Amino acid sequence: MSGDILNVGTSALLAFQQSLNTTGNNISNVNTDGYSRERVNLATQPALNTSIGAIGNGVQISDIQRLYDNLIGVRVNDATASQNQASTYNGVASQLDSLLGSSDTGLSPAILSFFNDLQGVANNPSSTSDRQTLLSDAQALTGQFNFFSNQLSGMQSNVNGELSSTVTDINSLATGIADLNRQIASIGTTGPGGPSDLLDKRDLLIQQLSKDVAVSTVRQSDGSVNVFIGSGQSLVVGTQAQKLSVVPSQYDPQRSEIGYASGTTTTVISEQLSGGKLGGLLQVRNEVLDPAQNAIGRLSISLASDFNTQHKLGVDLNGNAGKDFFTVASPRVLDNSNNTGTDTVSASIVNSGDLTISDYRLTYTGSNAYTLTRLSDNQTFSINTGGTYPYTTNAIDGISLNIAGGAAVNDSFLIQPTRNGANDISLSISNPAEVAAAAAVTAQAATANTGSAGITPGTVNSPNDNLSVVFNNPPTSYDVTDSTTGATLATGLTYTSGSNISFNGLTFAISDGGTAPAAGDSFTVNRGVTAADSANAGGGLIGPAAVSATDPNLTDPVTITFNNPPTSFNVTGSTTGTPVTNVPYTDGAPISFNGWTVAISGTPAAGDTFTVKPNTTGVGDNRNALLLAGIQTNKSLDGGSTSLQDAYGQLVTDVGTKTHQSDLTQQAQTAVLNQAQTDLQSVSGVNLDEEAANLVRYQQAYQAAAKLISVSKNLFDTLLSTFQ
Amino acid sequence: MRISTNLMQQLGVNAILDQQTQLSKTEQQLATGLRIVTPADDPAGASRVLSLTQASGITGQYQNNITAARNSLTLENSSLTSVVDLLQRANELALQGNSGTVNNQGRASIALEVQQLLQQAKGLANTKDSNGAYIFAGYKSGTQPYTQSGSSYVYNGDSGQRMMQISDGRQIAVSDSGYNVFGGINNGNGTFAAAADASNTGSGVIDAGSVTDSASYVSGNYNVVFPQDTAATGTLAFNDANNNDTLTYTLNINGTTVYTVNNSGSPINSLSGLATQINASESTTGVHAYATGGKLYLANSTPGSNPITVTEQLSGASDGNSDTATGYFGSALNGGSNTSSTITYSPQAATSYLVEDASNNVVTSGAYQSGNEIAFNGMQVSVSGAPQTSDRFTIGPSTSQDIFTTLQNLADALNQGVTDNASQAKLNNSINGVLSSLDASLNNVINYNAQVGSRLNALDSQESVNTNLIQLLAQTKSQTQDLDYASAASKMNQQLVALQAAQQSFVKIQNLSLFNFL
DSSP: OHHHHHHHHHHHHHHHHHHHHHHHHHHHTTTOTTOOOEEEEEEEOOOEEETTEEEOOOEEEEEEEEOOOHHHHHHHHHHHHHHHHHHHHHHHHHHHHHHHHOTTTOSHHHHHHHHHHHHHHHHSTTOHHHHHHHHHHHHHHHHHHHHHHHHHHHHHHHHHHHHHHHHHHHHHHHHHHHHHHHHHHHHOOOSSSOSHHHHHHHHHHHHHHHHHSOEEEEEOTTSOEEEEETTTEEEEETTEEOOEEEEEOSSOTTSEEEEEEETTEEEEOGGGOOSHHHHHHHHHIIIIIHHHHHHHHHHHHHHHHHHHHHHTTEEOTTSOBOOOSEEOOOOEEEEOTTOOSOOOEEEEESOGGGOOSOOEEEEEEETTEEEEEETTTTEEEEEEOTTOSSEEOOOBTTEEEEEOOOOOTTOEEEEESSTTHHHHOEEOOOOGGGOOOEESEEEEEOTTOOSOOEEOOOEEOOTTSOEEEEEOSSTTEEEEEETTTTEEEEEEEEOOTTOEEEETTEEEEEEOBSBOOOTTOEEEEETTEEEEOTTOSSOOEEOOOEEOSSOTTTTSOEEEEEOSSTTEEEEESSOSSSOOSSEEOOTTOEEEETTEEEEEESOOOTTOEEEEEEOOSOTTOOHHHHHHHHTTTOOOBTTTTBOHHHHHHHHHHHHHHHHHHHHHHHHHHHHHHHHHHHHHHHHHOOOHHHHHHHHHHHHHHHHHHHHHHHHHHHHHHHHHHHTO | OOOOHHHHHHHHHHHHHHHHHHHHHHHHHHHHTBSOSSGGGSHHHHHHHHHHHHHHHHHHHHHHHHHHHHHHHHHHHHHHHHHHHHHHHHHHHHHHHHSTTSOHHHHHHHHHHHHHHHHHHHHHHTOBOTTSOBTTSTTOTTSOSEEEETTEEEEOSOSOOOEEEEETTEEEEOOOOHIIIIIOEEOTTSSEEEEEOTTOOSOOEEOOOEESOTTTOOOSOEEEEOOEEOOOOSOOEEEOTTSOOOOEEEEEETTEEEEEEETTSOOOOSHHHHHHHHHHTHHHHOEEEEEETTEEEEEESSOSSOOEEEEEEEEOOOSGGGSEEEOTTOOEEESSSOSEEEEEEOOOBOOEEEEEOTTSOEEEEEEOOTTOEEEETTEEEEEESOOBTTOEEEEEEOOEEOHHHHHHHHHHHHTSOOOSHHHHHHHHHHHHHHHHHHHHHHHHHHHHHHHHHHHHHHHHHHHHHHHHHHHHHHHHHHHHHBOOHHHHHHHHHHHHHHHHHHHHHHHHHHHOOGGGGO
């Protein structure tokens, strides 16, 4: 009997010793990452069943339980991935946000001073110091664009670097998980809780992996866990870890993508990845950095090309025609490294006002057909070259593609019209005298005129003006109008299919396409982009326009002489434009020849003459400077709805909004993560008070069990003393 | 729910960190005074601030432009005011010189002063601004606008007018072409100019005239001619008494045969035919005939004191006094005693006038009376004084004349010596011409000066509009981006309290441990 008590006591003593031990282990790991608290579960020893009933045999340890909830663990992992994605995104976006918003580094002050200087030149066109100030601030402006470009490139290469270090981290974590899988499987899940320290370690690694990329896990029967990323790519299967790698983009060697090796081929899986740092980096690159680089690029291209176009309409202090003021970036075209054909594609900017901030992908689909995809909204444009190479497309979103031919099916090209804009802009002129502040022509009334009519000094037509060609009835001739100035450029020109039509520095051709143009058919050239009216009845086609700075006859002297009676006038001098005789006179109406426009108003007398001549010594003329200054507020972008300032504001708003949103997302995801962690901790975390109570509880139980042994000894002693 | 010790501590720390982040944000706002520190704080607001800053920067530049424009216009204004003063003085001097009370010497000294005014006017037309740019040269501000070439003045600038931007979509002219101000001024009354022929011998003085009916006004060159009245008729009568002769009539003017006809021919039978015949030899005779109003008038082609002699002759008459002819000029000729008759029209005070156009067609005619209106083709002039026959006045469309030529003409006129009525009339005619040109010049310059004045006024009003706009923009910008200090300060207080509470509760809670009681 007493032996039984001893046994019972011993079993209790051992059980409580272990309980105290486990409590101690819990207390000592209170600050260990990933530690899940353990609990000793006790059960009665199998009783001795007798006729009088079951006689208890004491206590035994049924198991040492690791308290962990897999479901909550998955929630923590998911929340970790989302939270890290948002905070990585926010970190990069807010860098750009501060850069754009700062009054020291922002573009706004540079643009403002540049245009204010132009007003200074307009106020005092012959002053070299005002011109020098303009050039210095133009230099500062291009420097600011370059600075932004460098900052953005720097951020891009930071992203590349971080992608690389994150991938290294992922690979080492994956190896760790695979290793733990092996250990866990070899030990086997012996107890109900299994090898809890290994499980804790593995769960911790998976949680750390979630910081890098979103994962999904599947538990296997042998205790190992398979880890998947992206759209189901396996990262860890059993004891095998798959390696991710950083590979250069197939289009752009400067750009890193995430590669996934399956067999011997490496596939780019960047687009499938989400969550974690990796997801955040890829997302912020696509959503913030690329568009910002394109937006700044578009801004600089639009500013520079509009400025150049207007600048070339003027003449400088020495009476020479204006040159390019800025060097404008060309669109960037990148071949896919997997292309098998020999095709080369180049792109040029036709109308900077139509440029978008998107990139484009050109894919050859066979049979002379190409598909151009605008990547921002996946809008596609079909191009059929008809088999003639090299083939130049009409302008699409302001750019024209030149396709050399030789593509294999599925060959593709990435076209980035604006990506290099801010990087490549520079100042082309260095001599202050070369600022073309004056207009190229000047109009004058003859001093011998007896009528009271006056003539405006004249403006030079821009190749950006809108032209309209309308066919007469019968459609053997057509009229050309400058719809920007409202001037008639020519009437009754004889139509010859395919022959060149040149006005305002634009040269284009209209040709029969199946059928000839019909009476009333109209064609337009809008900022250099040609189009046939959709309502045309005939089959006339208009080709792309070639642009030179001005009309070739611009500076030929022209004389306008009023007939008797002075209700019409004749025009002499080599002219672009018709008719030149008996042109009806309308008071104040625009008169356009040779690429300039003047207006005569008042009452001319018969024989009165007006001349339009090159403006050679007009050093005090500021007409072109005023027009150049107007570019600041001209709404030239997005089809005439957005000014330069608006476009910059859009960029600032866009980046600001994304930064703000990612901040909000980050906060929300942090709350979700905290909640998940709280939930997990409420299952797995160590509470010292609880452990203290357990300590007291098990200590008391241990003392009682010891007493039991003592009682047993006393009983035995009593028995022994009986026999003494 | 169980809470792990670790988590409890972490949550406490997180709460404190959170509070600190918010506090630091508020602190940054208070330090910068800005509600929007980076665009992410208020993306739309940040973009609005950019637009407002730009608008305010541009408007600030417009204010600079206004200052520059005001400098230019003030300089032009003061130059033009000087020109007005100068022309008014020239006007006074012309009136003085025109009066009969000043003698030749007096006029010569007036002419000297006019020369001074001319030099001054040239200087004013070539005014330079502080940058050394000529303000009246149009776009060619590096070229001296007026230079003298011989006796005429040449405008080297162009008609360009410089504009400056003073607000969105508003430009103001800050210069005027010198040609418009000083050069292109119509002489005469602005439509036509009347002048005396330099060879006039009478004392007739013509005024500037005026257009009375612009609808019927016919522009062209006209002469007002004071001809010799003749008694000529349009008929020639032969009487061959015995029908045995060929009678020949010869008409000589100033000794040149202008017409010969015999009785078997068909003689001219109208005054106009006769006039045409006479005029066919005008280059030799120096005499022009006009047939109008049933009369024939004769005048020297060039005014002067030469008499006109008309000689009629009859020849081929064998029957003496019986063969007769009555000449066009009324001479009763016969084959005997009177084969030749001469009428001499000596210069005399004119009694009639006629107006001929450029092709010598007579437009109007009438009896001359000093000071009466001579009206034709929608215009009228009046001649006063006593013109001699053959004197003439020319009327032609106004031509443009610069101020310098006008002043030079005045000086030249004043330097003409007056010795008799004719030279007095010549002086008066010259000065009358100058006076109307001076008047037109003065009106022109005053008109431009008034324009400059109104532009200066426009600058003032635009400047105050711009000032208001800048204030408004600054206000809007401040409302958008500036911090409300009161609310930020109270927010900061709240955050401080919250941080303190978080810290205190953290310490309190962390102190609680069951182990303390074991």
